[in-house]
Amino acid sequence: MADLNSVTTAQLVAVPFPGRGHINPMINFCKLLAIKRPDIIITLVVTEEWHGFLITEDMPHNINFGTIPNVLPSELVRAADFSGFCEATLTKMEEPVEQLIEQLDLRPVLIIYDLFVMWIPGVGGFWSHCGWNSTKEGVFAGLTLPILSGQFTNSKMVVEDWKIGWRVKRPTAVETLVTRVEIATLVKGFMDFPRNEDKC
Numbered sequence: 001m002a003d004l005n006s007v008t009t010a011q012l013v014a015v016p017f018p019g020r021g022h023i024n025p026m027i028n029f030c031k032l033l034a035i036k037r038p039d040i041i042i043t044l045v046v047t048e049e050w051h052g053f054l055i056t057e058d059m060p061h062n063i064n065f066g067t068i069p070n071v072l073p074s075e076l077v078r079a080a081d082f083s084g085f086c087e088a089t090l091t092k093m094e095e096p097v098e099q100l101i102e103q104l105d106l107r108p109v110l111i112i113y114d115l116f117v118m119w120i121p122g123v124g125g126f127w128s129h130c131g132w133n134s135t136k137e138g139v140f141a142g143l144t145l146p147i148l149s150g151q152f153t154n155s156k157m158v159v160e161d162w163k164i165g166w167r168v169k170r171p172t173a174v175e176t177l178v179t180r181v182e183i184a185t186l187v188k189g190f191m192d193f194p195r196n197e198d199k200c
Contacts, residue, residue: 009039009040009041009106010039010040010041010106010109010110011040011041011043011104011105011106011107011108011109012033012040012041012042012043012108012109012110012111012112013042013043013045013066013101013104013108013110013111013112014026014029014030014042014043014044014045014111014112014113015045015097015111015112015113015114015117015120016044016045016046016113016114016117017089017114017116017117018046018047018050018072018075018089018093019075019078020075022114022116023046023050023054026044026112026114027044027054027057027059029112030042030044030063030112031059031060031063034059034060034062034063035060038060038061038062040062041062041064041106042062042063042064043063043064043065043066043100043104043108044063044064044065044066045065045066045067045068045097045100046065046066046067046068047067047068047069047070047071047072048067048068048069048070049070049074049075050075051065051067053075066100066104067100068093068096068097068100069096071088071092071093071096072085072088072089072092072093073085073088086116089116089117093117097120132154155167166186168182168183168186
């Protein structure tokens with residue numbers, strides 16, 4: 001994992017599921033990140049149609065839209081065939097997104113993606129507060145779960161019963177914050193963890 005503090009400019013790519021309830025939170029997250037770290041460039045990947053909806057959105061200077069062709073049913077009529085829309089998201093978005101990422105001037109050091117976009121290559125796990133929906137999505141996708149353990153019962157199931165996650169919180173009597181170094185160590189350990197080839 002690249003240390004963004006050690007580079008002048010780093011490229012991040014954000015790939016939300018193409019629906020308002022997913023795109024708006026991803027935009028808000030990217031704005032916060034861009035304001036806090038003006039030395040990074042964030043490419044927010046959307047369809048041409050979504051780019052048209054968002055073109056007037058006030059964005060920090062270091063957020064760019066990366067557009068892919070309209071390979072999905074229009075946002076304006078997707079409710080009429082939502083299962084077809086979801087299928088198109090899973091089967092038709094991957095190639096144009098990968099092409100867009102390959103054409104960027106800088107190689108991304110991080111790809112931030114929505115869990116509903118499960119075809120992003122190289123994803124072997126994700127960080128979770130261990131809410132039940134996130135847990136089910138991760139298990140369904142076959143991912144290991146480094147978790148923050150905000151949901152104690154789910155956390156216990158994932159870490160102790162199913163043995164598919166790592167707990168971040170320290171088992172102490174006094175509640176303490178986990179440091180940046182501890183998180184970096186956990187993530188590095190996770191990235192270096194041996195996996196089966198079919199899971200990579």
